[in-house]
Amino acid sequence: MSLNEEVEVLRRVPLFARIDPAKLKLLAFTSERLVFPAGSELFHQGDAGDAAYILLDGEADILVDTPEGEIVVAKAGRHEFVGEIAILIDVPRTATVRARSELSTLVVTKETFLGMASEFPDVAIEIMRELAQRLADTTAQLTAARAAAAAG
């Protein structure tokens, strides 16, 4: 995949949708591209985190350790972003991410990510928008779950 094609893929990542392609090109150029064979882990819950991954191709499972063993809490696919929480705030990985099929990713290091956010206000605003959206979704889910629990 050439740099320009990568930029096209990045533009389809919601977080980067509104960002100037030139800045995405810099991000693509300064970020490593890593291929994970099916079944291998991108990172494990509890590890220290220093990078986030943009999935360029393939699918991944997001798993959480529970007393009953690992359970899949979500799936991630093409154009999704995983692992960004650990690079925004210094907490260990909150979940494990494992490749379901061969997974092609772009590794965004903490340094690059924060660098972009601080240099390009657009990126920071986009991140805020995305996180706010997620928070809203989570709140809605929680409300729904509580309502269901109260009703049940």
Place this chain on the structure above:
Amino acid sequence: MEHSIYRYVIRHSLRAQVVLTLLAIASFPFLYAFYELPKQIVNRVIQGDTGDFPAVVLDVSFTQFEYLFILCGGFLLLVVANQAFKYVINVLAGRTGERMLRRLRYDLYARVLRFPLPHFRKLSQGEIITMITAEVEPLGGFIGDAFKLPVFQGGYLLVILAFLLVQNWVMAAAAVALYPLQFYVVPKLQRRVNSFAKERVRLVRRLSDRIGETVSGVQEIRGNDTSAYERAAMSAALGEIYTVRLRIFIWKFVIKFLNNSINHLGPFCFYSIGGYFVIQGRLEIGTLMAAIAAHKDLAAPWKELLNYYQRREDARIKYEQVVTQFSPPGMLDESLQLGPPPPGARVHGELAASGLALRDDTGTVFLEGVSLGIPADAPVAVVGAPGSGREELALVLARLTSPTSGALVISGERSDRLHEGVTGRRLAFVGPHAFLFNATVRDNLLYGLKHEPGPDARPDPRWVAEAAVAGNSTDDVNGDWIDHEALGGDPLGRMIEVLAMVELDGDVFDLGLRGTVDARGDLRDRLLRARRAFRERLADPAIAALVESFDADRYNDNATVGENLLFGTPVGEGFDTERLAENPWVMEVLEAEGLVPVLLEAGRTVAATMIELFSGLPPGHTAFERFSFIEADDLPEYQAVLDRAAQDGLEALAAEDRGRLLSLPFLLQPARHRLGVVDDDLRARLLAARRRFAARLPESLRDRIQFFEADRYNAAASIQDNILFGKVAYGQARAAERVKGLVTEVIDELDLRSAVVEAGLDYPVGIGGGRLGAVQRQKLGLARAVVKRPDVLVLSDATAGLDGGTHGRIADRLFREFSGRGLIWSLHRADLARPFDRVVVMRSARVAESGTFEELDRDGTALRELLEAG
């Protein structure tokens, strides 16, 4: 050290000075004759009455011409004799001066080795360096001249003066009439210059101190954006120096002006008074000419004498200033550092402190009334809050700091009377920041065993004699200094054992993988076998995806374009990957293959992409250093090149611009950079260029490169690269780590581990160990202390930079290693003291309590307080 430079000179070079003085005196008769003879030639032979000839000398008679030539011949001989005297005297004086300079520097350096440690807080590194190197340099020249110059030049002056007086005393007296004035005024002016010179010495010393601080504190300066402040401070310091230097020049030239003017009074007197006498017929013209000649020569020694006076004052001041700085109170006695230590001395029994106190010159109390006995055969912990005196106690126990009062008795001997050969060999100390020397890992590891030169050292006897004359050490630095008895019978095994003890063995192994070794014979065969064994593993597709092997007939996408072209490891300079476009042979090959236009086009694409990507970033952004092919400062330059290329075409570019563009594509790594520049056509043409490059490589360049050949060991490449024989594939998760694991497996299978560790031991650690991480440096410092097998190991926060788990494991191993020996450990955390036999708790410079951990771990104790404070 003598406090006056003259005493120092007399004590160490009396013989040479006497010889020089005698030689100077012996030259005077020849000098007198040298002035007398021309007078004879003119007055008696040239202007002589023909009636005087034939002249009869010693019953032989000469005609006028014969006599003329004989006297002229004599004159020539005198010229040679006088110059020969000057030559011999100057060479001897120079040699004496150089020897004394060598001695002085050596003496000063030897004193640095004996300074009490607190003195280094007052005297900075920069100051010490300037003093030993630059400041004493002129002293050497002065010392050579110390006695012979005044005697020789003064005598010279007197001889000429005597000659002039004999000719005509009125004229002579007039010519030197103003000398006494000069002699009175010049020193007065000189004193003014001297005080400026003193000031200059002080300022320059402060300047070097400032520069030294900048170098050490550059992180703080850059990290706080205080470079403007530092620049201003530098400007102020340089300004002060400028003012002082300017004043020195002005006064020096005032002195010169006076001197020269007065000197020219001489000719004035000769022409006027001498001419008057000649016209009157009271003086012969030959005599006047000889007098003028003699007076011209009078200026030189007179100038030398005045100059000598200036230099003498300068030297005296410098010497006194330097010696004062190098004579701090409390220096270690010379006899405790020089010469062999008492044979068989060991540290055993106990280290007994009684009434120890330690204060600095500002009166700050670090230790007060410390009395305790510490066994030299059991682990003892010292704990306490920061500033409790815990660190200072460790330094005093290791005899690195002398207590201000009280006594420390080590094995029945007062510590201040112990030879350093006992404290430095039988005791070991590791502080929180172990210092490493700029040498290999091995040199640093074994540094604690280098006490005296081995018995088989054979230094050149001439070198030894010269060193002895200058009072320098005559030990051969290149000999084998390692104390093999302490190291043990299996040096490598012991080194690996100790490295494992501090968990540095893995790091050294890794360094070895990245290191090169000039393998020969069996080792080379085994390394090549490892390469084959690794290649066999690549049959597994999961592993094959991790590595792209070198193949002479295939383009390697994980290597740079430059590497693909060279297909080998550069040796030394010339084929430096960054500067391939400057290499004539590379360019010749590219021209022949018609690749230049293609690569220029590629260079244009790379440059355009870099400008597009990076020109929006502020200069100094980390992305430039890590990712850009072009440095921030050069971006506008490249933009200009691209503009010119767009206007006139790539072919029309000047050679310099073409060079700029051509240098870029060599760094491309297609698998990684994905700029779409390297296509299959370019790959094929680069392969052709690779073949031409190697096949027609000129003889003179053969030793500049080691080609990648499947069945030949490449001594210029690292061990790992030799086994790998390829490139780690880009973009495979954890590829480097997994490849390293595989290489390590192969190494262990073929029993190559110790060879790799040996290569790791040869890794240069850089200035201050800068090429190692802080934790690695500290571990190496610990290993260095363990490997010398001291009787007592004193540690002060030596593991503070390590994580808790590592500390625990290292401590366990040290307990085992030092069982039956002493281990005194000043700990940064009180809970770490639990496994120790005894715990000493420091509080406010005093011993608060001491006993076993269990005894002290109860309510109300100082230990409990520390434990609870965390």
